[in-house]
Amino acid sequence: MEHPQTTKPNIKQLGLTTRKSVNISSEELVRTSYLQPESSLPLVVEPNLDNLNLAIWTQNNRSWIQNQILQHGGILFRSFNIKDVAEFQQFIQALSGNLLEYSYRSTPRNHVSGNIYTSTEYPATHFIPLHNEMSYSRTWPLKIAFFCIKKADQGGETPIADSRKIFSRINTKIKEKFLQKGVMYVRNYGVGLDLSWQSVFNTNNKLDVEIYCDRTGIELEWRDKETSGFSLRTRQICQAVAKHPQTSEIVWFNQSHLFHISSLEPSVRTQLLANFSEEDLPRNAYYGDGSVIEDSILEEIREIYQQEAIIFPWQEGDVLLLDNMLSAHGRMPFQGSRKVVVGMAEEYNSPEY
Known part of the structure; x- marks a missing residue:
C-alpha cells in the first residue's frame, strides 16, 4: 500500500503554454511511499518525471537524503531507469564521495569495476543471515548501496531489519x-x-x-x-x-x-x-x-533478526541505500541467475579502540 506525499506535475503546471517560467522544487520531482503500511523501512522514492537522473538529483538533494536515511534507516530508489553500474557508482559518489575498497573481507565477492563488487557469492541455495556490513571489524562503511541488475527467477530478496529494534x-x-x-x-x-x-x-x-x-x-x-x-x-x-x-x-x-x-x-x-x-x-x-x-x-x-526481517521482491533497476549502522541486510535463497552489485562509502572508525 502506497501513501504518496507529492503529486505528479500536470503538463499545464509547467507553464509550457505561456512565456512565464515555473520553478519546480526538488521535492516535487519525486514522490515517497512505504512498501508496507506498518513499517517505514525502507522509504520508497520514485521520480515524478520521466528520465529524472538519480545522480544529478542526488547531488542537489544530499541533505534531504541524509535526513531521510537517518530517520528511516534505508531508502529504496525505484523506477529511476538506472541503466548500468557506471550510473549506480555515480549515484553513490554524488551522495558520499569516493567509494571504499572492500578490504579485510569475510565473504567471497568479485570485483566489477572501480570499487563496485558483486554481492556475496555464496551458493544460491544458501540463506545469508541478516547482518551489518563489516561489523566484525573496528572500521566499517556508514553507507552501503545495492543495485539490482537482474532479479532471480524466484527468491533472491535482500531482507533488511532495523538495528535499533534488534538492540531493543x-x-x-x-x-x-x-x-x-x-x-x-x-x-x-x-x-x-x-x-x-x-x-x-x-x-x-x-x-x-x-x-x-x-x-x-x-x-x-x-x-x-x-x-x-x-x-x-x-x-x-x-x-x-x-x-x-x-x-x-x-x-x-x-x-x-x-x-x-x-x-x-x-x-x-x-x-x-x-x-x-x-x-x-x-x-x-x-x-x-x-x-x-x-x-x-x-x-x-x-x-x-528473523522476526524483524522486512522482505520485498527486487525490481530490476532498483537501488537500495542503507545506513549500515541503522539497518542490517541479508540474502534469501534463489533460483535462476541473479545479479546484484554493491558499493560502500563513508568509512567510520570505532571510537572504542
Whole structure:
C-alpha cells in the first residue's frame, strides 16, 4: 500500500503554454511511499518525471537524503531507469564521495569495476543471515548501496531489519554481558576452507598484511601450513554494540551470530570438528575475554533478526541505500541467475579502540 506525499506535475503546471517560467522544487520531482503500511523501512522514492537522473538529483538533494536515511534507516530508489553500474557508482559518489575498497573481507565477492563488487557469492541455495556490513571489524562503511541488475527467477530478496529494534529486543542480561566483554573474532586462513589471506587482505605481500593488522589492532600469527593446514591466524576484539555518530542511537553491531560455529549446518559443523580443533576452525566467535558464547544466546539473537526481517521482491533497476549502522541486510535463497552489485562509502572508525 502506497501513501504518496507529492503529486505528479500536470503538463499545464509547467507553464509550457505561456512565456512565464515555473520553478519546480526538488521535492516535487519525486514522490515517497512505504512498501508496507506498518513499517517505514525502507522509504520508497520514485521520480515524478520521466528520465529524472538519480545522480544529478542526488547531488542537489544530499541533505534531504541524509535526513531521510537517518530517520528511516534505508531508502529504496525505484523506477529511476538506472541503466548500468557506471550510473549506480555515480549515484553513490554524488551522495558520499569516493567509494571504499572492500578490504579485510569475510565473504567471497568479485570485483566489477572501480570499487563496485558483486554481492556475496555464496551458493544460491544458501540463506545469508541478516547482518551489518563489516561489523566484525573496528572500521566499517556508514553507507552501503545495492543495485539490482537482474532479479532471480524466484527468491533472491535482500531482507533488511532495523538495528535499533534488534538492540531493543535483545534480553538486557545478554546485552550487558556483550557490552562488558565485546566480541573476539578468530580466523584461520587456508586453501579450500573459507577465504585465503590473499583474498581477504587484497594482497600477496605478507608485510602488507602485517602493516594492516598492526594499524587496525588485529593480532596475527603466521603458521606452518604443512603441519596446521593453515598459513595465518588472526584474532581481534571488537564492539558488540555501537553508537551512531549522528543520531547517538545505540544499535546491535557485531557478527557473532555469523562467525560462531553454531551458524553452520549441523552436518558441516560435525565434519569440521572431526577434522580440526576448535581453535583451528576457519572462523569462530567468542566473548572478548576468550570465553565461549552460548549457542542458546546466539539462537535467541538469530530469532529476533528473523522476526524483524522486512522482505520485498527486487525490481530490476532498483537501488537500495542503507545506513549500515541503522539497518542490517541479508540474502534469501534463489533460483535462476541473479545479479546484484554493491558499493560502500563513508568509512567510520570505532571510537572504542
